[in-house]
Amino acid sequence: MESNFPVVDMGLLQTEKRPEAMDKIKDACENWGFFEVVNHGISHELLDTVENLTKGHYKKCMEQRFKEMVASKGLEAVQTEIDDLDWESTFFLKHLPVSNVYEVPDLDDEYRKVMKDFALKLEKLAENLLDLLCENLGLEKGYLKKAFYGSKGSTFGTKVSNYPPCPKPDLIKGLRAHTDAGGIILLFQDDKVSGLQLLKDGSWIDVPPMKHSIVINLGDQLEVITNGTYKSIEHRVIAQQDGTRMSIASFYNPGSDAVIFPAPELIEKTEEENKLKYPKFVFEDYMKLYAGLKFQAKEPRFEAMKAVETTVNLGPIETV
Structure with missing residues (x-):
């Protein structure tokens, strides 16, 4: 443990x-890109309920399906590293701008x-x-x-994942290395x-599992x-040989039509020679590109x- x-x-x-x-938050944001929060205002009782129901749902509805997928692809017997698949069983919930919690x-x-209750609390925390x-x-x-608002507010959704025991964790990643495309991510993990x-x-440094914390x-x-x-x-999930790891990651992201660009106040503080380091773009365009990369x-x-950026006239930013 780190x-x-x-x-x-x-x-505090x-x-x-x-x-x-x-x-501590400043240092974490500048030097780690990750931190864990405790005493974050979400009750332990709610977190325990979310965990129990998530694990129960996986066992009841998803575990068998995952085993069948593994069998159909012959993954138990792989001999070489697999780089186009993640050893995870997932489903997605959308909360903002419109919830689909009752349609899944x-x-x-x-x-x-x-x-639904958990998402409201996480939205507030975000x-x-x-x-x-x-x-x-x-x-x-x-x-x-x-900056995230766009015309309909932020987008917010949750990826509920379970990482079952994996027979070949050296050859199959739970989740391959990547950076997250969006805004701020709140993870309730096993x-x-x-x-x-x-x-x-x-x-590679372990993000320590801590009871009732949010990463x-x-x-x-x-x-x-x-x-x-x-x-x-960049982060990744290593598959484990024992135990199923639960991971509930909620993504508080810009609205699809939000125009993203460096904050003018922060450009003024940067070194003279490389003032503006990033382009201005519409979030949805970035997501289309990210999907494949x-x-x-x-x-x-x-x-x-x-x-x-050179081909799009983005006009003035909408602020709400």
């Missing part, structure tokens, strides 16, 4: 230790209700965290939420089975808006958006 992995006690933000907690098949009513980042960056309160790793200074990481859009002050970090380096994605 002993100096940043863990932020959000309870209401005390005289606020400056220390803010410094196979979920029982209690689970739907709990996930917006609270974005304002803390604004404070650290010297941006006005609400700047990042506004506190017993580890597997999430991030790349720091050329080494936060920054996506590509925050790298662009902060003009590279904060960076999205998720497991590749992010820099060529930014370069490709620069090429698009």
Whole structure:
């Protein structure tokens, strides 16, 4: 376990230790791209319910399907590394701008209700965290939420994943290395089975499983808006031979038509010779590109958006 992995006690933000907690968030955003939060305002009772229902749903509705997929592809017997498949069983929920929680098949009513409640709490936490980042960056309160807004508000969705035991974890990744395309990601992960790793200074470091914590990481859009002050970090999931790892990742992202560009206040603070490091683009265009290049380096994605920028008249940004 990485002993100096940043863990932020959000309870301290209401005390005289606020400056220390803010410094810890600042350092985590600048040097890790990841941190874990505790005392984040989401009750342990709700988290335990979400975990129990998620694990129960996997066993009841998804485990058998996953085993059949493994058998049909002959994955038990692979001899060489697989680089076009992830050892995970997933489903997706959309919350904003419109929820589909009641349309997704196979979920029982209690689970739907709990996930809806959980999403509302996470949305609030995401917006609270974005304002803390604004404070650290010297941006006005609400700047990042506004930058994400587009014409219909932010997009927000959850990827519910289970990583079953894998017979060949050296040959099949739970989830291949990538950076996240969007804004701020909030992850509620298994506190017993580890597997999430991030790349720091050329080494893969475990993100420690901690009971009732929420892991936060920054996506590509925050790298662009902060003009590279904060960076999205490559991460992956290592499949394990024992135990099924639960992972519930919620993505608080810009609206599809939000125009993303570096915050003018932050460009002024950058070194003279490379003031503007990132292009201006519509989030949806970035996502179309990302869909095909998720497991590749992010820099060529930014370069490709620069090429698009010259051909698109994006006009003034909408602020709401």
